[in-house]
Amino acid sequence: MAVIKSNGLVKKLKRRCGESGNRRLFILFFTPSPFRRFTDSAIFASGVFYFAVLLFMILPFNAMAEEYVSTDINYYKFDGLTVIKPMITLNKDLSLNTSILLRATLDNVETQTTTVDAVSGATKTTTTTSNTKDEDNRKNLTFGITHAISLYKIDAGYDYSREKDYTSQTPSIQLSRDFFERNTTLAIGYSHNFDNVLGKYMSKAQDKDSNNYSISLTQFISPITVAQIGYTYSHATGYLGTGNRKIALSGGGESYEYLPDSRKRDAIGVRLAQYITPINSAVHLIYRWYRDDWWIKSNTYGIQYYQYVGENTYVRLEYRYYAQDKAYFYKDSYAGSEQFITSSNLYSELHSHLYGVKLVHYLKSPNISTEVKYERYRQSTGLDGDIFMFGVKYHF
């Protein structure tokens, strides 16, 4: 590619590159030349490259807060879906009041692709008319910077995610302030999703935009009790489907998926953590209430029990229950004359159980912690899955 010397050339390049012009410009400006020819992986490769450069640049700084490099690998095995998800994260102080977060994530997703989905009213099971294996890699880069000024803290972040049929960019900002001798923290946040969807049944890419607002209050209630309440509001507009589904119609034939082009979502979360001094353990209670203007309402209940089994080791046992109503347009079968049509279980009535166990061990020298986790997920739609996680964190 030619070297860009003027805005005119930028416009020319954009015209030549068409809809993907912005991405190519990004690669040209920010990608080291050895990576440029691998355009599909260029952005992710350049992110990892700069991550490594930055790591070497900033390691000599003195640590003033929790600073670490961590690597985690998650493995999900669901019916027809396998995901391998490695992550690498750096959290580092740049000064006494400023720290940065860098994270690179790769999702290797292998799916059994269904050409036509149909939800049978009698059996509530998904019928598949053809099966093919499909593989995709989602590359995700996250950058965050935190700056503290007296009782105030400001977090700014940017998240970039790309897979073959979906691109997402999310700038975010959060402001928090401590009150009452730092017993209370109030935080407000805003983020915007600039998403672009190009599913296999779509002739051209379409945009999806979301404005997301949040407010939370965290309060120390006693020396062994802390609670938090949070509220989030999100309004998404544009193309809200995946472009990857076809639905079998009751009278024969098939239809593409059609969803409303606007969705407003409210959620309130409450959490409580209680330390139990005599037995060195802690209990977390979690509740979330949710509703949206597609008429989905849900309740989520969670309990986590932490038990120290040594000075530097603890076990976490967990149970989570989730239940939701169906969206107003979701039906077991469609004639084809409906305005909105979907076969996705995301919009159906369902409930799920999640059971989990995690073991965390800290080494003092070197300052390393290791985690291993297993979870079992079961959904009333018949979806079952196992989740494994292994992580190592090195604290500076």
Added chain:
Amino acid sequence: MKLFRLLMLIIAAALVAATLVGCAATSPWQREHLSKPVMQFDHNREEAAAREHMLNTLEGSAGGFGIGGGGCGCN
């Protein structure tokens, strides 16, 4: 589950009330237990991010405790 929901509503009300009266419940030297990893919400941010992303692809709800990142046509 109704009992659980009632309990959490009481906790939420107590939390708001404690904040409104400006309660200074704990001094800094009393926060030994509060600073432990087992007492922190989402102590492992990477685990929390991975879980949120996974659940968003499986269930129709999201949010409640902050604004998430981007990625994938989950919802």
